[in-house]
Amino acid sequence: MIQGRCPICSKPFAVARVDDLPSFPFCSDRCRLIDLGRWIDESYAIPASPVDQDPDGDDEPRQDADED
Numbered sequence: 124m125i126q127g128r129c130p131i132c133s134k135p136f137a138v139a140r141v142d143d144l145p146s147f148p149f150c151s152d153r154c155r156l157i158d159l160g161r162w163i164d165e166s167y168a169i170p171a172s173p174v175d176q177d178p179d180g181d182d183e184p185r186q187d188a189d190e191d
């Protein structure tokens with residue numbers, strides 16, 4: 124017997140096996156998606172560090188002169 128509490132809605136659940144609760148450790152698919160959404164929100168919250176561009180700029184765009 125597996126007993127737990129949904130980390131999203133705090134609803135307790137008890138199942139014989141994890142197989143009986145596909146959304147484990149959440150009580151339902153809905154809570155599982157809510158948790159997933161929170162993870163995505165958190166990844167969005169991480170401030171994007173500006174890309175350090177090489178001041179020497181050896182990554183300059185190619186200019187094909189012989190494009191006649």
Ligand SMILES: [Zn+2]
Nearest residue numbers: 129132150154
């Ligand atoms: Zn839940």
